[in-house]
Amino acid sequence: MQTVFSLDHHAVNPSHDDVMGIISLVFWSILLIVCVKYVSLVMRADNEGEGGILALMALLRRHLPVHSRLTGTALALGMIGAALFFGDAMITPAISVMSALEGVAVVDPTLTEVVLPASVIILTILFVLQRQGTAAIGRAFGPIMAVWFLTLAALGVPWIMRYPQILAALSPEWALRFVVDSPWRAFVAMGAVVLTITGAEALYADLGHFGTRPIRFAWFCAVLPALTLNYLGQGAMIVLNPRRISNPFFQMAPGWATVPLVVLATAATIIASQAVITGTFSVAHQASRLGLLPRFSVFHTSRKESGQIYIPEINWTLYIGVLGLIAVFQSSGRLSTAYGLAVTGTLLLTTVLFLLLARRSWRWPLPVVVLIGIVIGGLELSLLIANMLKIASGGWVPLVVAGAAILTMTTWRQGTAYVATRRAAVEGPLDDFITGIRDDRPVRVPGLAVYPHPDRVTTPLALRTNLEFNHVLHEHIVIASIINENVPHIAHSQRVQITDLGAPDDGIVYLECHVGFxxxxxxxxxxxxxGDLLPELQLRLAEAIYFLSVADVRPADASNSLPAASRCAMPAWRRMFYVALSRNQADRTKVFRLPRARSVVLGDVITI
Structure with a gap:
């Protein structure tokens, strides 16, 4: 509300009609986009408990032909949406905490100088605490949020009682009248109205952390009523006291309550930032498992909820980005110009993917899909276009972050496909390798050797290298493949399949473990x-040796003798970027939960 009436816009006045129109726009934006779209519709598309635009994309792709054009389109939309979400996630903690702390200026304007250092300290503590996990943080934050939403409602009710006519703003007539009578002012105002629906995508992305029922219950029973009462109260106050537009939220409270309200608002915005951070962990993890980003060091912070994770690489990248934004913009008002494009872009892409899923997979009637697209998609498109006005004054920030994320994902995907092709040529067919073992009869030594490998088509590099250098094979050999499926979870009873390779008594088996993302x-x-299928493996598991196949990816130089047709099509700078990403991936002994003391790394060099 502070942003929409700010002098920078030179458009919206604190007059009766403008206030009624703005409050109506705010209410119906929240109702249509958050209530109808996300909480009622999109959350039906939970991919076996996981949410977020990538989970939605994976769910849609699972119901489409593998090589159809629509499958590629869904992948591209999911990548762009995830990239925009990363841009949103970097801005949200900075703008949220700063806007709350700026409330101290209502008490004493000289205290404005403490906003920046206090924001840095608070956000530093928040990012440090992420290692504790969602459940631990949630136990501390839950009671604070309950008090926060009760306070929002309590602040709004007295002003509504003073000016009950504000309740008429709940009618869409005021929003439509504002748009029709003042289309340009309404268009500019939409760039600020979008601030009221930020966090909706994070709500969906956090599905794996909390579940559908708790989110819906909290939204309809606490959050929506409190927000509605508060926005109505702010509108009533501005109609009665037009001069209070400088910081209407904090000026709703009596003077004695301002400082406690600043403290409570700061705590609430920290928690709002927490929701975005955990949502980013979920989206980054899904992107990695879908082959769009390198491996991360993923720590599961709950024994009961597999979706509760912590990724240090993402955590500290976000932290550095947040501090950079605070240093550059130095106030929530300036930073608000950078906000909106990432949010509205992600909103619109989620709508497109959801409607494709509803039509192609759920067989919803075409008129229903078209109606949702026109009403909700049209509103989101208008929000997106309105926020394009902010590009020059700060809207470029989320676009730069999203562009960097898209560059990273496309580089990783293209480079990995090239390395996989080159690696397959070096490894050679597994069936030929096993036939050679049967003919040559190398020395077999006691023990169990496990070779993690992507598939059963080619020979693990470590297996081939071990035989070439040591001229022996272990008595029992397991080639283990982790098969990532386009679902979040697979039951333990359905995960493992065992296939004999070569003769039944040669001790070489192929283990296929199917896991969700x-x-x-x-x-x-x-x-x-x-163990039930092969009891002898269970007996030897405690002494098993794990041989990791590593392809040491290096940039090609002038002496590279590869023919031009066999070289990677990426430019040299992107190949260098891919090499850097590859070398800085998470340690596979951690990813595969291997005992480091019994893990051996063998492999070959691949130039790109």
Missing amino acids: ADSQDIPKAIALA
Whole structure:
């Protein structure tokens, strides 16, 4: 509300009709986009408990032909939406905490100088606490949020009682009248109205942390009523006291309550930032498991909820970005110009993917899909276009962040496909390798050797290298593949499949472990699950040696003898970027939960 009436816009006045129109726009934006779209519709598209635009994209792709054009379109939309979400996630903590702390200026304008250092200290503590996990933080934050929403409602009710005519703003007539009578002012105002629906995508992305029922219950029973009463109260106050537009939220409270309200608002915005941070962990993890980003060091912070994770690389990247934004913009008012494009872009892409899913997979009637697209999609498109006015004054920030994320995902996807092709040529067919073993009869030594490998088509580099250098093979060999499926979870009873390779008595088996993108890639656990099928593996699991195949990816130089047709099509700078990403991936012994003391790394060099 402060932003929409700010002098920078030179458009919206604190007059009766403008206030009624703005409050109506705010209410119906929240009702249509958050209530109808996300809470009522999109959250039906939970991908076996996981949410977020990538989970939605994976759910849609699972119902489409593998090589159809629509499948590629869904992947592209999901990548762009995830990239925009990363841009949103970097801005949200900075603008939220600063806007709350700026309330101290209502008490004493000289205290404005403490806003920046206090914001840095608070956000530093928040990012440090992420390692504790959602459940631990939630136990502390839950009571604060209950008090916060009760306070929002309590602030609005007295002003509504003073000016009950504000309740008429709940009618869409005022929003439509404002748009029709003052289309340009309404268009400019939409760039600020979008601030009232930020966090909706994070709500969906956090589905794996909390579940559908708790989110819906909290939204309809606490959040929506409190927000509605508060916005109505702010509108009533501005109609009665037009001069209070400088910081209407804090000026709703009596003078004695301003400082406690600043403290409470700061705590609430910290928690709002927490929701975006955990949502970013979920989206980054899904992107990695879908082959769009490198491996991350994922720590599961709950024994009960597999979706509760912590990713240090994402956590500290966000932290550095947030501090950079605070240093550059130095106030929530300036930073608000950078906000909106990422949010509205992600909103619109989620709508497109959801409607494709509803039509192609759920077989919703075409008129229903078209109606949702026109009403909700049209509103989101208008919000997106309105926010394009902010590009020059700060809207470029989320676009730069999103562009960097898209560049990273496309580089990783293209480079990985090239390396996989080159690696397959070096490894050679697995069936030929096993036939050679049967003919040459190398020395077999006691023990169990486990070779993690993507598939059963080619020979693990470590297996081939081990035989070439040591001229021996272990008595029992397991080639273990982790197969990532386009679902969040797969039951333990359905994860493991065992296939004999070569002769039944040669001790070489292929283990296939199917996991969802929210499951851990625990290879020792997969072998333990196969214990009923192969009891001898269970007996030797405690002494198993794990041989990791590593392709050391290096940039090609002038002496590279590869023919031009076999070289990677990416420019040299992107190949260098891919090499940097590859070398800084998470340690696979951690990803696969392998005992470091019994893990051996062998492999070959691949130039790109």
